[in-house]
Amino acid sequence: MKILIVEDDLVLCDVFSTFLRDAGHDVLEAHDINSAIDRLRGRGFDLVILDYYLPDGVSLPVAEYSCVVCPDARIILLTGSGVFPNGEAAILAPCIDWTLRKPVPLEDLRALVEYAALNQHRAAK
Template sequence: MKILVVEDDRVLCDVFATSLRDAGHEVHKAFDINSAIDRLRGRGYGLVILDYYLPDGISLPVAEYTCVACPDARIILLTGSGVFPNGEASILAPCVDWMLRKPVPLEDLHALVDYAALNAELRPS
Protein backbone atom coordinates (compact mmCIF):
# COMPACT_ATOMS: atom_id res chain seq x y z
CA MET A 1 0.00 0.00 0.00
CA LYS A 2 1.20 3.51 -0.78
CA ILE A 3 1.27 5.50 2.47
CA LEU A 4 1.96 9.13 3.34
CA VAL A 5 3.13 9.74 6.90
CA VAL A 6 2.63 13.35 7.97
CA GLU A 7 4.42 13.90 11.27
CA ASP A 8 6.50 16.87 12.40
CA ASP A 9 8.57 14.82 14.87
CA ARG A 10 11.19 13.62 12.39
CA VAL A 11 12.44 10.81 14.60
CA LEU A 12 8.92 9.45 15.09
CA CYS A 13 8.19 9.90 11.38
CA ASP A 14 11.32 7.89 10.53
CA VAL A 15 10.33 5.15 13.00
CA PHE A 16 6.86 4.86 11.46
CA ALA A 17 8.20 5.01 7.89
CA THR A 18 10.94 2.44 8.45
CA SER A 19 8.61 0.05 10.23
CA LEU A 20 5.98 0.30 7.50
CA ARG A 21 8.57 -0.09 4.73
CA ASP A 22 9.89 -3.18 6.48
CA ALA A 23 6.33 -4.52 6.33
CA GLY A 24 6.33 -4.07 2.55
CA HIS A 25 4.58 -0.72 2.11
CA GLU A 26 5.70 2.17 -0.08
CA VAL A 27 6.07 5.07 2.35
CA HIS A 28 6.54 8.79 1.75
CA LYS A 29 6.98 11.46 4.42
CA ALA A 30 5.88 15.03 5.00
CA PHE A 31 6.55 17.23 8.01
CA ASP A 32 4.04 20.08 7.68
CA ILE A 33 0.74 21.00 6.01
CA ASN A 34 2.24 22.50 2.84
CA SER A 35 4.58 19.60 2.14
CA ALA A 36 1.75 17.13 2.82
CA ILE A 37 -0.54 18.83 0.32
CA ASP A 38 2.29 18.95 -2.24
CA ARG A 39 2.89 15.22 -1.78
CA LEU A 40 -0.81 14.39 -2.13
CA ARG A 41 -1.21 16.03 -5.55
CA GLY A 42 -1.80 13.27 -8.05
CA ARG A 43 0.09 10.63 -6.14
CA GLY A 44 -2.59 7.99 -5.50
CA TYR A 45 -2.02 7.26 -1.83
CA GLY A 46 -4.09 4.52 -0.23
CA LEU A 47 -3.49 5.69 3.33
CA VAL A 48 -2.48 8.90 5.07
CA ILE A 49 -1.19 8.79 8.63
CA LEU A 50 -1.70 12.32 9.86
CA ASP A 51 -0.52 14.03 13.05
CA TYR A 52 -3.21 16.41 14.33
CA TYR A 53 -0.83 19.20 15.38
CA LEU A 54 1.79 20.31 12.86
CA PRO A 55 4.16 23.30 13.01
CA ASP A 56 1.99 25.31 10.64
CA GLY A 57 -1.34 24.51 12.30
CA ILE A 58 -3.98 21.89 12.88
CA SER A 59 -3.85 19.31 10.09
CA LEU A 60 -7.56 18.98 9.26
CA PRO A 61 -7.08 20.83 5.93
CA VAL A 62 -4.76 17.99 4.91
CA ALA A 63 -7.52 15.49 5.69
CA GLU A 64 -9.97 17.53 3.61
CA TYR A 65 -7.52 17.80 0.71
CA THR A 66 -6.86 14.06 0.89
CA CYS A 67 -10.57 13.45 0.22
CA VAL A 68 -10.26 15.46 -2.99
CA ALA A 69 -6.80 14.44 -4.20
CA CYS A 70 -6.99 10.76 -3.20
CA PRO A 71 -10.68 9.95 -2.77
CA ASP A 72 -10.03 6.26 -2.09
CA ALA A 73 -7.45 6.96 0.61
CA ARG A 74 -8.14 6.17 4.24
CA ILE A 75 -6.91 8.48 7.01
CA ILE A 76 -5.51 7.65 10.43
CA LEU A 77 -5.33 10.74 12.65
CA LEU A 78 -2.69 10.73 15.39
CA THR A 79 -2.76 12.94 18.45
CA GLY A 80 -0.80 13.22 21.64
CA SER A 81 -3.24 15.68 23.15
CA GLY A 82 -6.56 15.23 24.88
CA VAL A 83 -8.56 16.50 21.91
CA PHE A 84 -11.46 14.41 20.71
CA PRO A 85 -11.89 12.35 23.90
CA ASN A 86 -15.00 10.72 22.46
CA GLY A 87 -13.99 10.44 18.81
CA GLU A 88 -15.27 13.83 17.67
CA ALA A 89 -12.62 13.96 14.93
CA SER A 90 -15.02 12.25 12.55
CA ILE A 91 -17.52 15.09 13.05
CA LEU A 92 -14.99 17.84 12.32
CA ALA A 93 -13.29 15.91 9.54
CA PRO A 94 -15.62 13.29 8.06
CA CYS A 95 -12.76 11.94 5.94
CA VAL A 96 -10.90 10.73 9.04
CA ASP A 97 -11.42 6.99 9.35
CA TRP A 98 -9.59 6.24 12.58
CA MET A 99 -7.77 8.00 15.39
CA LEU A 100 -4.85 6.75 17.46
CA ARG A 101 -3.44 8.38 20.57
CA LYS A 102 0.28 8.87 21.02
CA PRO A 103 2.38 7.16 22.03
CA VAL A 104 1.27 4.75 19.32
CA PRO A 105 2.49 1.18 19.76
CA LEU A 106 3.86 -0.01 16.43
CA GLU A 107 1.77 -3.18 16.72
CA ASP A 108 -1.39 -1.06 16.85
CA LEU A 109 -0.29 1.04 13.89
CA HIS A 110 0.51 -2.07 11.86
CA ALA A 111 -2.80 -3.69 12.75
CA LEU A 112 -4.72 -0.63 11.56
CA VAL A 113 -2.62 -0.28 8.40
CA ASP A 114 -3.18 -3.97 7.62
CA TYR A 115 -6.91 -3.52 8.19
CA ALA A 116 -6.97 -0.49 5.87
CA ALA A 117 -5.02 -2.39 3.20
CA LEU A 118 -7.36 -5.39 3.41
CA ASN A 119 -10.42 -3.18 3.11
CA ALA A 120 -8.90 -1.36 0.13
CA GLU A 121 -8.41 -4.70 -1.64
CA LEU A 122 -12.01 -5.72 -0.93
CA ARG A 123 -13.55 -2.47 -2.22
CA PRO A 124 -15.41 -2.83 -5.48
CA SER A 125 -13.75 -1.08 -8.43
Protein backbone atom coordinates in the same frame (compact mmCIF):
# COMPACT_ATOMS: atom_id res chain seq x y z
CA MET B 1 0.03 -0.04 -0.14
CA LYS B 2 1.12 3.56 -0.81
CA ILE B 3 1.25 5.51 2.45
CA LEU B 4 1.86 9.17 3.26
CA ILE B 5 3.04 9.88 6.80
CA VAL B 6 2.52 13.48 7.90
CA GLU B 7 4.41 13.93 11.16
CA ASP B 8 6.57 16.81 12.40
CA ASP B 9 8.48 14.71 14.95
CA LEU B 10 11.30 13.55 12.67
CA VAL B 11 12.35 10.66 14.91
CA LEU B 12 8.80 9.32 15.19
CA CYS B 13 8.26 9.79 11.46
CA ASP B 14 11.43 7.81 10.74
CA VAL B 15 10.34 5.02 13.10
CA PHE B 16 6.92 4.76 11.44
CA SER B 17 8.41 4.96 7.93
CA THR B 18 11.03 2.30 8.57
CA PHE B 19 8.50 0.00 10.25
CA LEU B 20 6.02 0.31 7.37
CA ARG B 21 8.68 -0.02 4.65
CA ASP B 22 9.96 -3.16 6.34
CA ALA B 23 6.38 -4.45 6.14
CA GLY B 24 6.47 -3.94 2.37
CA HIS B 25 4.69 -0.62 1.97
CA ASP B 26 5.68 2.30 -0.26
CA VAL B 27 6.05 5.24 2.16
CA LEU B 28 6.53 8.97 1.61
CA GLU B 29 6.85 11.57 4.35
CA ALA B 30 5.80 15.16 4.93
CA HIS B 31 6.44 17.29 7.98
CA ASP B 32 4.01 20.19 7.65
CA ILE B 33 0.72 21.11 5.98
CA ASN B 34 2.21 22.61 2.81
CA SER B 35 4.55 19.69 2.11
CA ALA B 36 1.71 17.23 2.81
CA ILE B 37 -0.54 18.93 0.27
CA ASP B 38 2.32 18.99 -2.26
CA ARG B 39 2.91 15.25 -1.75
CA LEU B 40 -0.79 14.44 -2.13
CA ARG B 41 -1.06 16.04 -5.58
CA GLY B 42 -1.37 13.32 -8.20
CA ARG B 43 0.21 10.58 -6.13
CA GLY B 44 -2.72 8.22 -5.47
CA PHE B 45 -2.12 7.32 -1.83
CA ASP B 46 -4.02 4.45 -0.23
CA LEU B 47 -3.47 5.61 3.34
CA VAL B 48 -2.57 8.88 5.06
CA ILE B 49 -1.20 8.80 8.61
CA LEU B 50 -1.72 12.33 9.83
CA ASP B 51 -0.51 14.04 13.01
CA TYR B 52 -3.17 16.44 14.28
CA TYR B 53 -0.84 19.24 15.37
CA LEU B 54 1.77 20.36 12.84
CA PRO B 55 4.13 23.36 12.97
CA ASP B 56 1.88 25.37 10.66
CA GLY B 57 -1.45 24.52 12.31
CA VAL B 58 -3.93 21.71 12.81
CA SER B 59 -3.93 19.19 9.99
CA LEU B 60 -7.64 18.95 9.18
CA PRO B 61 -7.15 20.80 5.85
CA VAL B 62 -4.77 18.00 4.81
CA ALA B 63 -7.45 15.42 5.58
CA GLU B 64 -10.01 17.38 3.56
CA TYR B 65 -7.62 17.79 0.62
CA SER B 66 -6.77 14.11 0.75
CA CYS B 67 -10.47 13.28 0.38
CA VAL B 68 -10.60 15.32 -2.80
CA VAL B 69 -7.43 14.09 -4.52
CA CYS B 70 -7.35 10.52 -3.11
CA PRO B 71 -11.02 9.74 -2.45
CA ASP B 72 -10.37 6.05 -1.70
CA ALA B 73 -7.53 6.76 0.73
CA ARG B 74 -8.12 5.91 4.36
CA ILE B 75 -6.93 8.37 7.04
CA ILE B 76 -5.49 7.64 10.47
CA LEU B 77 -5.30 10.74 12.66
CA LEU B 78 -2.62 10.74 15.35
CA THR B 79 -2.76 12.95 18.40
CA GLY B 80 -0.77 13.27 21.57
CA SER B 81 -3.24 15.70 23.10
CA GLY B 82 -6.54 15.15 24.83
CA VAL B 83 -8.59 16.32 21.86
CA PHE B 84 -11.15 13.94 20.39
CA PRO B 85 -11.33 11.55 23.36
CA ASN B 86 -14.12 9.60 21.65
CA GLY B 87 -13.04 9.94 18.02
CA GLU B 88 -14.91 13.19 17.35
CA ALA B 89 -12.40 14.18 14.65
CA ALA B 90 -14.62 12.43 12.13
CA ILE B 91 -17.32 15.02 12.84
CA LEU B 92 -14.96 17.86 11.80
CA ALA B 93 -13.48 15.94 8.87
CA PRO B 94 -15.74 13.02 7.87
CA CYS B 95 -12.98 11.46 5.80
CA ILE B 96 -10.96 10.61 8.95
CA ASP B 97 -11.40 6.91 9.51
CA TRP B 98 -9.56 6.32 12.80
CA THR B 99 -7.87 8.25 15.61
CA LEU B 100 -4.86 6.85 17.45
CA ARG B 101 -3.34 8.33 20.62
CA LYS B 102 0.37 8.85 20.96
CA PRO B 103 2.45 7.08 21.92
CA VAL B 104 1.29 4.64 19.26
CA PRO B 105 2.41 1.05 19.79
CA LEU B 106 3.87 -0.21 16.51
CA GLU B 107 1.76 -3.36 16.68
CA ASP B 108 -1.39 -1.22 16.87
CA LEU B 109 -0.22 0.76 13.86
CA ARG B 110 0.60 -2.45 11.97
CA ALA B 111 -2.82 -3.94 12.74
CA LEU B 112 -4.67 -0.82 11.62
CA VAL B 113 -2.60 -0.50 8.43
CA GLU B 114 -3.31 -4.15 7.61
CA TYR B 115 -7.00 -3.60 8.27
CA ALA B 116 -6.98 -0.53 6.01
CA ALA B 117 -5.25 -2.55 3.28
CA LEU B 118 -7.96 -5.22 3.45
CA ASN B 119 -10.69 -2.58 3.33
CA GLN B 120 -9.02 -0.18 0.93
CA HIS B 121 -12.04 1.34 -0.70
CA ARG B 122 -13.84 3.83 1.47
CA ALA B 123 -17.19 2.59 2.61
CA ALA B 124 -20.08 4.94 2.03
CA LYS B 125 -20.54 7.02 5.16
